[in-house]
Amino acid sequence: MPDNQTFSPEFQALLEKFTELLTGEATPERVQMVTIWCLYSHMAKVMPPLIQHWGSEPEHQQAKAEIKRIFEQIKQWNQEKNAKNTPPNIVQ
Incomplete structure (x- = not known):
């Protein structure tokens, strides 16, 4: 398991930057929506029967x-x- 003291803030910063580049800004609402979008998209690609x-x-x-x-x-x-x-x- 990664060290949460360094990993979590760094990964959160990555999510925020990705959200900004994808949508134009990185509000908390947009970051949450992009996180859901990323996770659901990935699940749909790797386990389509589960999503269906x-x-x-x-x-x-x-x-x-x-x-x-x-x-x-x-x-x-x-x-x-x-x-x-x-x-x-x-x-x-």
Whole structure:
């Protein structure tokens, strides 16, 4: 197990920087949403049957809808950030 006194703050800083680069800013809410997005995306890639089973259970429908909302929000933030950073087309 990593030394939590050094690992946790360093890993938190990595999450914050990743969130900032992905969405344009690293608020606590965005960091939490990006953390959920990362973990769920990874689980869906390495254990698709688990995610499919979990998502098919009636008691998980609200959580599944919330995850979908998180994915859509992160996508929107990323598109907005990319639109701001895209230089205008210069016609000569």
